[in-house]
Amino acid sequence: MATTTAAVTLTSDLLSDNMSVSASTTCMKAGTTADGLDQMEYGYLDLVTGDEYDLIAATPTATKASKLYLKNHSTDETYFIAVTQNAQAIGKLYGGDWMFIPADFHDAAGDIAITANGGTNKICYALFHEGTALVTT
Amino acid sequence: MATTATISISSDIAPGFGGISESMTLTQAGNLIDIDSTTGFSIRKLSADSVVDLVTMASELVEPKDSVAAKIFIRNIGYKGVIDKAVGVTIGVNAEPIGKLYGGDWMMMPLTCIDADDITATPATDDTVVLEYVMFYEEA
Numbered sequence: 001m002a003t004t005t006a007a008v009t010l011t012s013d014l015l016s017d018n019m020s021v022s023a024s025t026t027c028m029k030a031g032t033t034a035d036g037l038d039q040m041e042y043g044y045l046d047l048v049t050g051d052e053y054d055l056i057a058a059t060p061t062a063t064k065a066s067k068l069y070l071k072n073h074s075t076d077e078t079y080f081i082a083v084t085q086n087a088q089a090i091g092k093l094y095g096g097d098w099m100f101i102p103a104d105f106h107d108a109a110g111d112i113a114i115t116a117n118g119g120t121n122k123i124c125y126a127l128f129h130e131g132t133a134l135v136t137t
Numbered sequence: 138m139a140t141t142a143t144i145s146i147s148s149d150i151a152p153g154f155g156g157i158s159e160s161m162t163l164t165q166a167g168n169l170i171d172i173d174s175t176t177g178f179s180i181r182k183l184s185a186d187s188v189v190d191l192v193t194m195a196s197e198l199v200e201p202k203d204s205v206a207a208k209i210f211i212r213n214i215g216y217k218g219v220i221d222k223a224v225g226v227t228i229g230v231n232a233e234p235i236g237k238l239y240g241g242d243w244m245m246m247p248l249t250c251i252d253a254d255d256i257t258a259t260p261a262t263d264d265t266v267v268l269e270y271v272m273f274y275e276e277a
Contacts, residue, residue, distance in 0.1 A: 004148035008243060010210055012140035012163075012273070014175045019271075021178070023212050025241045033222040040150045065239065069146060071159055078167045083247065088233035089254065091247025094206055096161050099246045100144055102236030104227065126157060128148065 002038040004128050006067065006100060029130045030065040037065060037128045044073075044124045047081060047116040056103065056112040056127055066105060066129040068112060071098035072121055079118035086110045095121075103127070139163075139171050140273055142210070142245060163273050166205035174199055176272040182216070183226065183258060184265045191228075192256040192272055200277040201250035207274035209256060212243035216265045224264050229257040237261070238268075250274055 007024035027037045047053065056068065072081050074095035083090045083099070086109045093099060103112060114123065139162055146157040163172040181191060192209070194201065201207055213226055225237035228244065231254045238244060248254065260266055 002148070002150045004146065004150060006243075007145045008210070008245060009143045010141070010245075010271075012175065012271075014140060014173070014273075015177060019178060021210070021212075021271075023241075023243045025243060027242075028222050028239065030237070031223045031225070031239070038150055040148065040154070042151070042154065065237070069144070069157060077164065077169055080167075085230075085235060086233055088231055089204075089249050089251075090230060090235065091208075091249055092166070092204070092206065093247055094164070094166060096164075097206075097208075097247065098142075098144060098159050098161055100146075101244045101246050102228075102238055102242060104234045104236040106234055126146065128150065 002036045004037050027067050027128055028065060037130050039130060039132065040126060040128045042126045047114060047121045047123050049116045049119065052113050052115040054111045055114050055125060064130045066103045066127060068103040069100050069126040071124045072096065073124055074121045076118065079121050081121050081123065082115045082117065084113045163208055164206060165275050172206060172273050172275060174274050174276045178271045180267055180269045182265060182267050183260045184263060186260050186263050188257050188259040190255045191258045191268065191270060194250055194255055195252040201274040202277040203251045204249050205275050207248040207250045207272065208245060209248055209270060209272045210245045211238065211268055211270040213238040213240055214267050214269055215240045216267055224266060225261050226266055226268060227259040230254050
């Protein structure tokens, strides 16, 4: 079984006592404990301003257990990318920010799209999934 | 004051993939000033397969600033120590399903915090499941 593990440590001193949360999960196929995600794509790209682009164009099999990691590697903190799914705004990743979500490619419109602001943003992403509809040539 | 989040991903799917290890300090939009507000850490027990608001943006005690640098962390911690990888909770934003958190899964994502963009949770079944979550944001 392929094994993909995602761990996070979150700390904050905003509260009266320091908060520290650690979590780790093994990324499994949908609804099973026996089989891990076994396919992935990984990329690093320059994202120019001006248009919205599909980062993931809803090709992984719908309603499965895909996991998407996305980081804005821009070093200018005023740069950001706006992230949407199916035209619904999720939020903005400023330079240095990352996100990790269980992306739900529920139908052909469920694309993950990104738009650069401030200048050309440098993006790193990884999608772990369990199946993709390949496009024939 | 600082809030930080570190992610580590390891995988043996692709030969040669060296993994991912990245940290971020949660800052306000467009500068290096630390983010300054949080909902605090919360848990929510769900026992029905109907949609609920995990965060209702218009009802926060401190109004979050819209469309800036907010983040939310959510984790499915199962129920009474039992983490069921077969049962998921769909997390949504303004009725758009973002993805399903199976037992033990976690997510961290940016938010708009505008009033329409509530964070919703919809369990796949009526089996009891608990979500823990914390939101960080800028005060309006």
